Amino acid sequence: MPYPSDFKYTKEHEWIKAEGGIATLGITNYAQESLGDIVFVELPKPGAEVTKGKTFGSIESVKAVSDLYAPASGTVSEVNGELSTAPEKINKDAHSAWMIKIKLKDPGELSSLLSAADYEKFVAEEGSH
């Protein structure tokens, strides 16, 4: 599956897309494949602060719990309510199943994130272990 070129990526397998001062984020296809069937997502409420590099929630497969790490800092403006009843949407299309939208504190934080090409390379190396 190609990684959208208008997204930025992290080594924790999150994607983020900024439009103006608002960024939408989720986890990548590689992440959902590794997790397997997703059964539970814990997300912050609108108004909550998220900090780049810190956890903002968790995602659970049948077997395990994983932390979600914020690719950038900001305030949560919207939460995808579908994921509380249908978390499997992330498995079906991880790049469409957005988790939260945030009002970015510093859009400049995105410049240090990985491009689609860099992320693909990173994932190819991970998969070879």
Next chain:
Amino acid sequence: MLATEASLRKTALNPVHRRMGAKMVEFNGWEMPVEYPRSGGIIAEHMAVRTGVGLFDVSHMGDIRVSGSQALGAVQHISMNDASRLAVGQAQYSALLYPQGTFVDDVIVHRIGEDDYLLVINAGTREKDFNWVRQNSGGFGCKVENLSDDYTQIAIQGPEAVKLLQSLTDVDLSHLKFYWFTRGDVCGTRNVLIARTGYTGEDGFEIYIPSDEATSAEVWEALLAAGKEFGCLACGLGARNTLRLEAKLALYDHEISDTINVWEAGLDRFCKMERPDFIGRAALEKAKAEGLKRTLVGLEMVERGIARDGYKVRDENGREIGYVTSGSPSPFLKRNIALAYVPPEFREVGSTVNVEIRGQGVKAQVVPTPFYKRAKN
């Protein structure tokens, strides 16, 4: 100490699992498939077993043979059920106990001959169990052999398991009752031990075939091919765990361990105290007189959240009262379930507790177990 990939043990079917694209994980020193993405993953595999049939490689489990004129005496000394009730061809669920009445391991005892018993034990306890059995059988005229590496063990589980296996064996499976076993031809392999046992709560079989890679792969592939019409899927340890949890079957180091006794684990019916003696009996008698301090209960999450192994259980006032032994989403029931040790005063169905999930108390209630019981056919 980290087990590197190179030092992990592999079953004879390992190349087959890899070819099938299975996600491999470490389990008790073994490299095993946790799920097969091409099968659809854990939930699809779980549902295949509940509605059709699933195949499991369980060769990592161990096999100890106790044979000789005093084999029964040895088995009776080290295990808590009554093996003297076994006919040749019959098996029973039992356990090896420490003198304190706690668990060395749970085991299925098969009487394979007049004075010949096969103990099937857990993967992680192979060496420990073998040494324990050998040491404690010393006073009896019998031979103790570790046959763990001799067998590839395949579990065929689900309502369609009998139809699937019947298509590949000359044995009349309709005469093979639950917890009985026999020998026969399977896929051209002769003298295969076929037991109507399993760890899923469904009807099914465990077959023991020679552990060379070629035979193992041949039988596995034949089962998968013949199983297509029954919706057969290869299933990994992930589904194995969710299935046994729904059926309230114990897992070593979770519901049973060397610090948990038979009464706490609720395995009374497999412990024959009317027998005069076995290792652990005296301690169990004392424990019975003293009364239960904790007991295993089934929990169902009431509020949103998944209780998992090791999570603390608290009462409604936040006081810590116990812990979760095993917890997971239940693919069949579509609820989040768990087994937990709590004080006896919380054992009543409907009792409310809180499971601590990432620092928050999440409400759960005590429910009857097993969570799932298959319909009698």
